Structures are given as structure tokens and as C-alpha cells.
Amino acid sequence: MTMPKRDTYTPDSLLTVAVQVFNERGYDGTSMEHLSKAAGISKSSIYHHVRGKEELLRRAIARALDHLFAILDEPEAVNGRAVDRLEHVTRRTAEVLMAELPYVTLLLRVHGNTDTERWALARRREFDQQVAALLKQAAAEGDLRADVDVRLATRLLFGMINSIVEWYRPERGTLAAREEVAEAVAKMAFAGLRV
Amino acid sequence: MTMPKRDTYTPDSLLTVAVQVFNERGYDGTSMEHLSKAAGISKSSIYHHVRGKEELLRRAIARALDHLFAILDEPEAVNGRAVDRLEHVTRRTAEVLMAELPYVTLLLRVHGNTDTERWALARRREFDQQVAALLKQAAAEGDLRADVDVRLATRLLFGMINSIVEWYRPERGTLAAREEVAEAVAKMAFAGLRV
Incomplete structure (x- = not known):
């Protein structure tokens, strides 16, 4: 198990990661789990920034x-x-x-x-x-x-x-x-x- | 359970069905099961026409x-x-x-x-x-x-x-x-x- 990264994301830098995952896996095929892994932070850390993946899509x-x-x-x-x-x-x-x-x-x-x-x-x-x-x-x-x-x-x-x-x-x-x-x-x- | 259709397919008419399924589901996402359902004939009937889905793709x-x-x-x-x-x-x-x-x-x-x-x-x-x-x-x-x-x-x-x-x-x-x-x-x- 790798240590989760300290959450130093800004809304913009988290968006960059999310958009890359959406484009690779398709929006429908992307789970919060995928986003958490790609960003290297926990799901609850992501929820600290946004309400969910649809908010990331909207942004x-x-x-x-x-x-x-x-x-x-x-x-x-x-x-x-x-x-x-x-x-x-x-x-x-x-x-x-x-x-x-x-x-x-x-x-x-x-x-x-x-x-x-x-x-x-x-x-x-x-x-x-x-x-x-x-x-x-x-x-x-x-x-x-x-x-x-x-x-x-x-x-x-x-x-x-x-x-x-x-x-x-x-x-x-x-x-x-x-x-x-x-x-x-x-x-x-x-x-x-x-x- | 619906009765399977009598297999009256020609190579061309079976290809028409397969291509439609490939375009809808993506080739990777299509199984022989999907093809069998779409064509209304059994999997073994399809194998009577072709060796598998890759042959349909190739054709x-x-x-x-x-x-x-x-x-x-x-x-x-x-x-x-x-x-x-x-x-x-x-x-x-x-x-x-x-x-x-x-x-x-x-x-x-x-x-x-x-x-x-x-x-x-x-x-x-x-x-x-x-x-x-x-x-x-x-x-x-x-x-x-x-x-x-x-x-x-x-x-x-x-x-x-x-x-x-x-x-x-x-x-x-x-x-x-x-x-x-x-x-x-x-x-x-x-x-x-x-x-």
C-alpha cells in the first residue's frame, strides 16, 4: 500500500487530473475510486473539494x-x-x-x-x-x-x-x-x- | 423465453447485424452472446457461419x-x-x-x-x-x-x-x-x- 499524497490540490489542479481521467476512461466509466487513485489522495479529500464527479465535469x-x-x-x-x-x-x-x-x-x-x-x-x-x-x-x-x-x-x-x-x-x-x-x-x- | 429464429442468415445479412452491434457497443464490448441475441439465433448457429467475432470484424x-x-x-x-x-x-x-x-x-x-x-x-x-x-x-x-x-x-x-x-x-x-x-x-x- 502506497502512502496517500498530502492533499495540496487547488480546484484547478484537481480539475486537470479529473479531466485526464474522464478523457481516458470516459465520464461514465470513471468512478470516485478512479479519481482518488489518479490524484493520489483519498476519496474524502476529493469530497472536501467537490460534491462529486458531476461537479468536476460541470467545471x-x-x-x-x-x-x-x-x-x-x-x-x-x-x-x-x-x-x-x-x-x-x-x-x-x-x-x-x-x-x-x-x-x-x-x-x-x-x-x-x-x-x-x-x-x-x-x-x-x-x-x-x-x-x-x-x-x-x-x-x-x-x-x-x-x-x-x-x-x-x-x-x-x-x-x-x-x-x-x-x-x-x-x-x-x-x-x-x-x-x-x-x-x-x-x-x-x-x-x-x-x- | 423467446423461440430462437430459424437461421436463414447469409454471410452478408449476418454481417449487417454484427456491424450494427459493434457500432452500438464497441467491438471490445461485444460478446458472442450479444451477437446471438441481436441476430435472434443461437451462438452455435453463428459459429456455423464464422469462427468468431474477429472474423466478422475482419469481413x-x-x-x-x-x-x-x-x-x-x-x-x-x-x-x-x-x-x-x-x-x-x-x-x-x-x-x-x-x-x-x-x-x-x-x-x-x-x-x-x-x-x-x-x-x-x-x-x-x-x-x-x-x-x-x-x-x-x-x-x-x-x-x-x-x-x-x-x-x-x-x-x-x-x-x-x-x-x-x-x-x-x-x-x-x-x-x-x-x-x-x-x-x-x-x-x-x-x-x-x-x-
Whole structure:
């Protein structure tokens, strides 16, 4: 038997551990026992910080959502033609996904089995709808090609952005590397690969 | 207790059932018991058709791979400038993904825990590499933008195509609907959304 670690966790550092376990085992497959083992502190020490695993999920998801929704308030997302705002939001969403990778990964994998998960899905849908509205406006302003359905374009755009979680490795992720990936997404989606 | 169904399965119809169960429960989480229940025939009846669940996985994956690799032999994938061949392969890969949705979904979710899964991953990598080689050639011919890394572009291209499995519903999937989605992917990736 190993000695339990002295509990020096802050809410943030405990969240880091929990999110890693959630992403490895799935949220449903994670017990307080798993969290206790991964953190190296007793279950009652964890209960000292949070009411349970659902609170950890809620905090983690809230962190991802706060970063994502903050993009929509950035000046470049508010001012100018819709197509330029949309391109900014696309680039920044990719950047946030990489900078907050474990949190956004968790958000993207949520199923909807608990209240927290259903709230996460609803908020995520809200974000998607705000981006879809930008696409619609850009199309109405004549800046988007008319031969691709707006709903379909929204799905493919998020499909491309969200696929980054499948291969992006944050340990190699300098800010410059993140910006290169986000630029590539924006260029491909809006200008296309063909010269 | 319900009466077991008379075993009227063909290899193909049994595969259809197995693939559905694999996609619902995950391959690792599927037992012969689950397959027997879903098919409505006894385990020994299933063993009459196949040696075990790994053979069903291999057949299902082989079906997806055969369809995907066949694309690379189509005249439009062989003749002409690399960029046009690449655009054809992109469109057709999206179409095959939708037409063979359960089989390709299974292929995309394989982990690499068994010999069959490792073989599937290796073949999938081979397909990706052949597409990456086309991208490289198109870049060398000056038809692709030079400011997006070829490896990154390959990943984003597959990311966009593969994301279709997340939302595409085959029951609404007429040939025309599939062609519209595939066209949208090709247009977005090669010409971009911006007018």
C-alpha cells in the first residue's frame, strides 16, 4: 500500500487530473475510486473539494464553453462583414480547441446522460447556432458561395475544426504551431486548397 | 423465453447485424452472446457461419477497405493532373463513407487491440498515405497553395470527410443527397466557401 499524497490540490489542479481521467476512461466509466487513485489522495479529500464527479465535469465543461463563447465577443467577431467575422471565429475556435484541448475534448464527447451533460449539449448547440447564423448572414451578404447549403457548410466547418482533437498533441504545441494549424483551417475552409 | 429464429442468415445479412452491434457497443464490448441475441439465433448457429467475432470484424473492415481502395483505381483517380485526381478521390471517399456508413464507421473506430484491428489500422494508413502522395504531387505541380503544409492539409481533409459519420443519417440518404454532401466537401476543401 502506497502512502496517500498530502492533499495540496487547488480546484484547478484537481480539475486537470479529473479531466485526464474522464478523457481516458470516459465520464461514465470513471468512478470516485478512479479519481482518488489518479490524484493520489483519498476519496474524502476529493469530497472536501467537490460534491462529486458531476461537479468536476460541470467545471471542466464550463471552462471549455467560457473560452468558446468569449470568442464571439472579440472585436473581430463583432465588427465588420459577416464573412470576415466568421473566418475569425473559425480560426479562434481552432486555437481554443488546441489551447484547451482536454476540456474541449471532454465537451465534444459528452453523451447527454446527466443534467450536466444535457446542459453541455444545449450550450454547445447554442454556440454552433451562433456560428451558423454568421454563415447565414455572410451568405445573405453575397460573400459565401451560393451552391453549398449553409447548414451543411456549418457541419463540415465544425467537422474539420473538431477533427483536430484526433491528432493534435499539446506537448508539441507551441503558440506558433497552434497558429499554423488554425491558419490552415481558415485558409482551407474559406479560400480552398487549390491555387 | 423467446423461440430462437430459424437461421436463414447469409454471410452478408449476418454481417449487417454484427456491424450494427459493434457500432452500438464497441467491438471490445461485444460478446458472442450479444451477437446471438441481436441476430435472434443461437451462438452455435453463428459459429456455423464464422469462427468468431474477429472474423466478422475482419469481413466488415475488408468491405470498407475494398470500397475505399477501389476509388484509387477509378479512371478519374489515375488520369489527369494530380489536383483533379485528388478532388475526385475526395468526393468519392465522402460518397463511399455515406454509402457504406456502418462499415466505414467501424473502420474509423478501430483501436488496434487485435491482429485484425492492427491490420485495419495499417491498411487505413496506407490509404491515407496514397492520398497524401497525391496532395504532394499536386503541390509539386503548383496546383495547391504553398502556404499550407501538405501533411496538415491531408489531416484536415480527412478530418472534414470523416466527420460526416457524426451526423449523416443513411435512412434519409438518397444518392442525390450523398452527392450533394460530397460536392460540398470537394468545393469547400478545394475552392473554399468564400466567393
